[in-house]
Structures are given as structure tokens and as C-alpha cells.
Amino acid sequence: MAKVEHVDVWPGISVKELVEQFSHGGFQAYKLWKACRIFREMVEDQECTKFLGLAGALVPGGMRKVIVRMIRKHMVDVIVSTGGILTHDLIEAAGIQHVHAPEKYNDVKLRSEMLNRIYNVLLPNDGYVKLEKKLATILEKLPQKTMSSREFLEHLGRHVEDRESIIRAAYDENIKIFCPAIADSVLGFHIWMNTQFLKLRVNPILDQREMTAIAYESKKCGALFVGGGTSKHYIALAMQFSPRSLEYAIQITMDRPEHGGVSGATLSEAKSWGKVAEKAKTVEVICDATIALPIIVASNIL
Amino acid sequence: MAKVEHVDVWPGISVKELVEQFSHGGFQAYKLWKACRIFREMVEDQECTKFLGLAGALVPGGMRKVIVRMIRKHMVDVIVSTGGILTHDLIEAAGIQHVHAPEKYNDVKLRSEMLNRIYNVLLPNDGYVKLEKKLATILEKLPQKTMSSREFLEHLGRHVEDRESIIRAAYDENIKIFCPAIADSVLGFHIWMNTQFLKLRVNPILDQREMTAIAYESKKCGALFVGGGTSKHYIALAMQFSPRSLEYAIQITMDRPEHGGVSGATLSEAKSWGKVAEKAKTVEVICDATIALPIIVASNIL
């Protein structure tokens, strides 16, 4: 059995070197090293369709550039996202940035200043006003028909000018984005608002055809789950509904399994469902994604 | 300031008495007592529209009867649920029960026995087969038009024979169920499958009209959040989009706030968004819902 040789650090050590050092440690350092290694193997596997599940407030958390890097470098093929992440991405594309919360704050006072708090980050309410205007001008330019969320997001991406946007980058790079819970988001709200004037309709139930087809037509599948929720569940469902199972599965989460929720469920559990293959390469990293995700990407970026 | 008089117990102590004792303790016992008290106040407030957010595998977790009791006793007015919970409810309505996992299990072996694991509970895969058949016969009887998830679930409820079903009980008692993330569920999958033969369509984006209207038209609003995810977020969004804010808010969760996800976010944070009113009565109980929810209902049931 391999010995625990201990993690070492030195002046100027690179992230890639630190991750290599993590292989000499235990607990979550070791898991994070393993996640980096499996991610690399998945990315390099030409036969593998790579899914990326995105949940949690990753844009307020400062992960927008890291996600865009993954898209631009084609480290992933298919993204499943919450509506919130896409909404936050569009708000930034509309020119409003999130800001760091001050050390001391009062939520009632923040309310009076129209600053919406997300843990230690604030979303100026102005962002929603700008988003509404921006969307109103874009939505009328899109095909006036009923679309799946995936189709809608592709058309939307064409009209997002900000090249640092996740939706725009995915459009540019021909990466598909699915948003099964788009109805539960400000983006979904504005789609509904505009359906009062437009013929454009979005129905995420229609995504099922394409998502299932991707699973069926892939030789192999793999997934990086950043957080859980609908994004994780939807990718797993595609495996359940198809003859495929994930051959690679990496999960970054702070949720725990003991209360039975899908977000904290182990990848071993997913094997009982056939969502993850018996001999899949898997690892769960119990760590906030804002720390673990940049490390995984930094250690694999070329 | 009130003294901590210590929790006492005795032979034959009732749950209601234990909850009263919890007011003499600290930490989460005190929080649970407070949750019971706020819940009672909310239920007794005739002017208040009571929302119930349901997330996590509550049916496999054995919470079906407790939820049905809340519905039959009209402790809640509007339910927002994940698609998974409704799927599990329908599987049980179709005659397949969840089972307790054995002490020792092997996920690969469970797979070969077609037993899908959810922490310490198993869902026999047979349930999905029965569900598929059952839904096929029901869906063709429903209105062949485009519906919101709420409208669809009402029509569906009429055809569920099992009176112990959440969907059926809600239909009987005229309680609305919304399912914004229905696309991310086996139920959603079968709706899509059957749209290949039927004219029935379900689009959860259409729910926005009714959900927003409920918020606008309510004198007061309150919510019991069992878990987080889309169910919590969708109720909160209705507050964000309307002049209403929650005057009562109870959250049962095991998730933590530090990674910025909506599930673990505090109710204080929601005040900065105007989702929870400045002077709302609020409490978070950090406890598995399978323990806390039955205690809250038991201590308030008449």
C-alpha cells in the first residue's frame, strides 16, 4: 500500500505542484488530487461526452471566468445549469457586477439599499432592472416559436455581447446548455412576462428528447458535478433513461448524504441506480466549489 | 432574560409536552420549539396564505402520511414540490412501496437486483415500470391541451385512486401543487414520452402567472420550507416578484450557508431580498426533516 509521504510546500510552488503534493496527503486533499486526475483523464478521453452540472450561486461566488475557461478550452461538452446561474451570468453581461459584502452588514439595511445578499456577496438590485430591459430587446429578436431550454439558450447566446459570459461562450464554442428548472428563475419569469407580447415559448420538458439522445448516442459519458440539485439530478436521469452510465464522475459538494437528498448523495449510491457504472472512476470532494473548482481547472489547463 | 430551565422527560410524556420542554433547552431543541410555535401561529392566522416547500426524498424518507395530514387538516394552502417527490408519491399510489435497506448492502449488487438506493431506503425498480403503465392510462384521460404544472397536477390528482397520496389529497382538499422543476423528474420524462402520442402538454413556465397572482392577492404570506432547492427558491421568487414578503418563515434543513447555495441560505439573508419581511417570525431548524417535521405536525395537530 502506498505510504502517506506528507504534503510539502515551498516558495513559488505552482497549483499543479500543490495538487501533486496532495497525493501525499489524506482526507480531502487526497480526494482533490484524485478529482484533478480523473478530470484530466475524462477530458483527454476523446470518446467521452463530458457533462458539467452547475448548481449554487457560482457567478456571485466568482466562478464565471473559470467556467468560461472550461468552455473555451472544450473541457466539457454539455452543461446542465440552474436558472439562477444563467440569470446571474446575464446580469453581469448587462453590465452589473456582484460586489463583496462588507464585514458588517444588516440585512434589513441592505434591503433599504437594494442590495441582495448571497452569503458574503451582494447583488445590486439594479442588475434585475438592467436584465429586464436587456431581455426585452433580445427576446423579440429570437425565433417566435416553442423551444426547449437548450434551443432557447443557444439563440439567446448569439445575442449576448459579453464574451466573458457563460451563455455566450457556450454559443461560440457550440457547447449545449440545458436548464431543466428554468421556470424557477428570474430568467424564466421574464420569458413568461414576454410571452404576453411575443410568440416565443420555452418549455423545458421538450429538452428531454435531446438530452436522452445525447446519452444514447454517446460512446461513453462522464460528469463533473459542481453542487447538486436539478443539475446533478438531470444528468443522472439521462443515464437512468438510457443504456449509458457515467464512466467518470466527480462531485464537489458541501452537502451531506444522511438526510437522503440528491445533492449530498454519494456516487456509490448512484451505482445502484445504474447512473454511475460499476467500474467508473469516481470521487467526491467535500469542499466549497469556489476553492476546489479553480484548483481542478488550474491543474489541468493547457 | 429567560433562564434555561433544562429539558425534562418522564414516562408517557407526549410529543406536545416534549416540545414544550424544548423551550427550556438551548441550541436546536429551542429552535424546534420555536418552529412549532411559529407554525401554529401561521396555521391559525386566517389572513395568511401558507406555502409548503417540499424538497429532498421525503416519500422514501417516510413522510408521506405526515404531509397528507397537513393537507387534509388544511395546515397549508399552496405546495411547491420537486418532481422527485411527486414521482415517488405516484409510485406508491401505483402499489409499489419503498423498503428499508439492509444493514449491509453493496451498491453494485443492489443494481443487479434492481433496487435503487436512497441512503438507507430502497426503491424497487419495478415501481418505475408500474408508474409508466399507470401514467399511460391516466394521461390520455386528461385535458389534451397545454397546461401549467399546477393545472396538470390538479387534473392528475382526480385520477389517483390512492387516498393516501399527496397529489390525491391535494386534489380532494383543493390545495394547489406547483412543480417548477417537473422537467427534471421521471414524471416529467413520461409527460414528454406521451406527448409523442397525445396533445397534452405541460409547461412549468406557465405557472408563473398563477403563482405570482397568489402572492399579489394574499393579505399575508407564510412558508414552511422542508429542504431547499427549487421549492424554496420558487416560493421566495414569488415574494421577490410581488409586493408581498413572508411574515412567517420556518426552514428545516441540514445544509449550511457558507458555500452560498439557496438551500442553506439563512432567512435573515432573505430579508435583504425582500423575500422575508423585516419583522417576520422566522426560525431555521438544523435537523433532518424526517425527525423535525413529524414533531412540528404532531405538536400542532388537532
Add this chain to the structure above:
Amino acid sequence: MAKVEHVDVWPGISVKELVEQFSHGGFQAYKLWKACRIFREMVEDQECTKFLGLAGALVPGGMRKVIVRMIRKHMVDVIVSTGGILTHDLIEAAGIQHVHAPEKYNDVKLRSEMLNRIYNVLLPNDGYVKLEKKLATILEKLPQKTMSSREFLEHLGRHVEDRESIIRAAYDENIKIFCPAIADSVLGFHIWMNTQFLKLRVNPILDQREMTAIAYESKKCGALFVGGGTSKHYIALAMQFSPRSLEYAIQITMDRPEHGGVSGATLSEAKSWGKVAEKAKTVEVICDATIALPIIVASNIL
């Protein structure tokens, strides 16, 4: 396999009945039912030496009466406690009670009011002043020699007048209390302070003889771990150092295993060490002790 029949509740349901209902649920409800059952079996096992590990601020948390009930009813034989719990017990014995923190507080302001916060409970600093005086009068009456913590606590218990005290109850009922980390507590501090004037000495390393002897001489051993830390570890060490292993083991904790700490470590892990027997009856309940412990005691008290 046993079916999940669902937890039911009704007006007037007793805690004992609720626990029975928990056997029809999943996740932590099921675990809590199992904990109650194993605890009963352990208590009724005449051959079993029952250890109780106490960690966390259980007295501020309002658990003093519940612990005293367990002692008076001889549900346990040997207690291992942190110094903090014993300090808090003595402060209450000296007449100062903990108080509930107000909804809104400011830690800097609390400091100016000499109110020490423990989550949602406050310990008036006056308690430390009273404790110091009380201890000064008691310590000079105790045997002026070097004692183990166990021996010291027995002598101390004789002089505690408050019959609701854990230390006093243990003395009355001839239940041993060990405190391996007594040096890390206000109680330990005052022992050291008084050694400047007295010949009384306490050395917790001397406890090893008696603790190991108990393990060696017991036919069977079992433990209820309330929290982790030194209390859990010290009981486990006694198993490691002796031919005994725990035949019953119940753990109540909110800590997680993934960072390798002893507090969140699973009982299965303890089998690899021989601390828990291969065929032991074990259960971990992931729940705040202020909720789970009163339920376990209430459902088993006669």
C-alpha cells in the same frame, strides 16, 4: 425486506409512540428509532458496563436534567465528560443559571454586559465569580493528596449541595465520572490556582489505571456517545488497550467523517481498531443532541 410504512402522528401522540412511528420512516428518523432500541437493549443488559461520553455544551443546551435522569435511573455506569460540562454543572450548582440569548444580539455589546455567548444561550460571567468562591471553600475540605480526575470528582460530588447537579447525582448513585481533559477547563484552572495554597493535586493521567481496569473487568461494554472529542476518544482508547470491544455503540453527532476527526468518525471505522466489536449493535444519529438525547431517554424511561 421491510416496507417503509410512513410515519404517522395524531393528537396526543407520546414520544414513545412517535419513536415507534420513526421505525416506519427512513433517513435519520429510522436511525433515531434504532438508537432508542439499541439503548434500551444496552440498558437492560445486566452484563454490560455502560459508558456515557459527554461532549459539547450540554448544560447550556439544557440537557442537565436529562443527564441526571439517566444517572438516577442507572441507565449508565461510567461517564466520561469534558471539563467544560462539569464546569457548567458546577456554575449552576453555585446558583447561576444560563439564559436564552435574545433574538438579536451583538457580541461586543454582550462582552460589555459580561454575558458569554454559547450559540443561542448566554452564560453570565458572574457564574465564574461564584464558581471560584464555591470551589475555594470546597477544595480545602477535600483530601489533600494527588488524585485521578475520577477520584477527585467523587470527593467533589460529596460537597455539591444541588441535587440536580450531574456531579452530585453521580456521587449519590455511585456512578464514576472521568475527565481526561480536565486541564482544559475552568475547573482545571481553579484546581491549579488552589494548588498554590493546598496539597490537593489532580492528575488525569492517573485515571488510566482505573479506566483500563473497568474495561478489563467488564464482561461486556457498551457506549452512548453524545458528541465526540476527548470523551468519545477516551472510551474508545479503553477498548483499544483492553481485550474488550463495544458490543453496543450509539453516537449522536452533527460532525462529519470526511476530514478525519475522531468526533465525526463512523462506528464502522472503530471496528478496524477493535474499539467496536465486529457484531456490535451500532447506530450513528446525525442530529443535534439537544433533540435526540431527550427523545432517546424519554422513550426508554420507566
Add this chain to the structure above:
Amino acid sequence: MAKVEHVDVWPGISVKELVEQFSHGGFQAYKLWKACRIFREMVEDQECTKFLGLAGALVPGGMRKVIVRMIRKHMVDVIVSTGGILTHDLIEAAGIQHVHAPEKYNDVKLRSEMLNRIYNVLLPNDGYVKLEKKLATILEKLPQKTMSSREFLEHLGRHVEDRESIIRAAYDENIKIFCPAIADSVLGFHIWMNTQFLKLRVNPILDQREMTAIAYESKKCGALFVGGGTSKHYIALAMQFSPRSLEYAIQITMDRPEHGGVSGATLSEAKSWGKVAEKAKTVEVICDATIALPIIVASNIL
């Protein structure tokens, strides 16, 4: 207010650069950046006595070298450790290394192979045998008198040959190590065993004099808490017993505050006790120490 500019990564990015990027993110990435910054400020503050609290199985977790680097570089002045960490350090000094657990293991089988599991790391039982022999030869060479744990560990360090040992490095560098819970460890057990033949005695209650004196005599105090337990509590107690309060406080933990335990308690709470100064620079990083600690040290090492 500062904008969230998003974390960026690139090929060859150093750990120091990544930490700088973390300042452009939110949630725990931002907290980790802040921890690195406060740690640097503390280390560079010549007037500040730097405490390091060590808890959790940090040696099996692969943190031995990182801790030794902190000692050799005089990033800390006073260490408070659990007995377990020192025991593991001595086992490695005796020539037995921890090993990585295989992907699949069975705790009962590990028992039969005498491999003690600590999450995903194994401690060969042989280590305890070697430790016993080694200690027997060393203890007889030490001063045969009653010592505090601090004094004992200094004498012990002189006889540890392994220069990669924490205890040896601390001896070499004149860094004090306190172990208030030494009685709850294998090291404490062997001290007791040998007191049957030797006159050497160790009593951790005697440490109070020196620990309190350090607090009193320091101009300023600061602490890095790696995990909680007795190590965190003992440092905090020294502040409570003295006119000092921590001016810098960094806490790395995965524990949560809601159940009232000291390990998960916030640093704000510590202000109500006067353990942390009103205007102290503080941060809690909710992350496994095996990831966060190497990053903090790597980004500050010269």
C-alpha cells in the same frame, strides 16, 4: 464596494497567485484569501505571540511536513496539540508510516490485518508496538520528576532523532508545545504505564502556570486554529484568564456552530467572552484543513 472580478487561472499559476485570485471570488475562496492575508500579517507582527491550535488527525492526513515548515520558519511561537497528533508524530518518528486506504475496504477485514482506519488513511498497528518500545527507552532517560506536558514534551523532543518530527522540530526551534489532553492519548497511556517503574510524572494541570504567564506577558496575541477541540479551547481559555484577547484569529474547520460545540463556534461568539478582541482581524474558513492549511502556508512561505 469592491466588485467580484472573478477568479482566473492559467497554465503554471502559482499557489500564491491563485490565492490572490481568490480575493476576486466569493464564499470560501474569499475567506481563504483573507485567512492567508491575516496569517501573513500575524506572522510579520513582531509584537505578537502566535499560537497554533492543532486538532484532528493531521499527521495521518499528511500535514506533518507543513506543520514542521511552520515551526522551522518560526511562523508560530506556541503550539497546543491533541495527544493524538503527538502520538502519530512519534509513531512516524519510530519508523512506521501511515498508508493510503485502498478504494474498497472492509473494516472487519482491516481489523484482522491490524490496519487501523482513519477515514481514507490506515495506521498499521505495528506502529503502536514500535512506539511502545521507543518510548520505553526514551522515558527512562528523561528527568525523573513531575512535569507539565510542555516541559515533558521539550525533554522528549531532545531524544527524538527524526528531524521531520513535529516534536523534534519544536525542540530544535525552541517552540513550546502544550498538550492539555495528553491523558486522552496513547502517549499518555505509555506515560502512565512507565510511571509504574519510573519516577517521571506528567501532569497537564501544571501547564496552566506557564500558559497563563505567556498570555500575561505577551504584548499581543494571535492564533491559527486548525480544527477545534481542546487545542482551540485551551488557547481561548488563556485569553479568558488573562487581560489579553486575540488580535488575530484564523479558524479552519468543517464543524458547524448550530449545536453549540466549541469546535464549530464562531470567532464572533468568542468576542462576547473576551477571548477575541473587539477589533481583531478574524476569519473562519469552512474547509478541510488538509486543503486549506497547505495553501495558507504555501502562499506565505519565504
